[in-house]
Amino acid sequence: MIMHRHNYGLGWWVLLSPSDMMYMVALPRNVIARSKIFQAAEAPIEWEEHYVGTEVDPRTQSFLTWESLESVRRNRVGLKGPMTTPIGKGHRSLNLTLRKELNLYANVRPCYSLSGYKTRYDNVDLITIHENTEGEYSGLEHLVVRGVVESIKIITRQASISVAEYAFHYAKEHGRKRVSAIHKANIMQKTDDLFLKCCREVAEKYPEITYEEVVIDNCCMMLVKNPALFDVLVMPNLYGDIISDLCAGLIGLDTKLQHWRGRYLLRLYMIQHLILLER
Structure with a gap:
């Protein structure tokens, strides 16, 4: 040292x-x-x-x-x-x-097209923000019986409110117009529904910012078809890890630029x- x-x-x-x-x-x-x-x-x-x-x-x-x-x-x-x-x-x-x-509850990863660096898309300018301490990455796994392993997904109101607040504050401070909450609440009806409720609660404090909710698989399709549809994306931990790598690929990078807040x-x-x- x-x-x-x-x-x-x-x-x-x-x-x-x-x-x-x-x-x-x-x-x-x-x-x-x-x-x-x-x-x-x-x-x-x-x-x-x-x-x-x-x-x-x-x-x-x-x-x-x-x-x-x-x-x-x-x-x-x-x-x-x-x-x-x-x-x-x-x-x-x-x-x-x-x-x-x-x-370090917020994982912030910018994704934007680089001038002079030719890729399939030249209009990418978005930010992914995902919760950084819980979800499927809580690290809680155990063997139930031989051949059966259980992993626990944790979503809390406190963590969800914190990352949603950060996403909307970031959008406001940086002149962003839209925040998209990415989820799978149609399947994860308890955990992801709680996350969405927290995002809606925070969204009410920012009427000047457009808020929408997008299912993660549909989000992936929309990103590869037209990434310009998105501005700021906020989501639970695992989804953010996947989406941010997808976004890095959109601009031809094999690295992830990020900071933890x-x-x-x-x-x-x-x-x-x-x-x-x-x-």
Whole structure:
């Protein structure tokens, strides 16, 4: 860990988490390059570097160190490298642990066409915002009997209201005209219905913004036919993970530009590359 003495009134003090140690050789370049860009621009930023993924910290009971979590809480902003999760075995997702520990409830991913970069679409300009701490990613799975595994989807009013409030506030602050709530309430009649009720409640506070509800499978079809139909999309966790990757494909990217927003102005930025794991 590299610590810098710094007068907080003179600039920004930022957490830099290059990558988990399993992929340190291949994947931290995007984060390190960005720190060099800030240096070249003479931005008043000093970096704290925290490496995770080497061993379990008994204070957090995860591969995330106590110092790394405290750094984000103290500095309120961070730049994070990719964190991989073993498929079907191994430790719990470090990203999931990080979101829960810091209550980073909103996952914000911009998607817009890049000037001079030719793709199938040249009119993409949308934002996906999804709840970041619960849903199917609550991490609650267990074996019922041999051959039967159960996974629990959790949707709460508090989390749904929070992400809906953030989506509408974001739309208003950035001059967006429409918020679309993406759901599967025709099948998930309890969980997704609660999410929609919360979105409707928040929508009433923003009469200047058009509100609509779109079933997720129909949303996918509409996105690939005409992405210009959408502006800001808000949705539960799993749907957002899928939709945001679809949107990245619309503009020809294999990376996801995103930041996680938490309470007390916590922000954690990251670029998530496609990671291929050998099995």
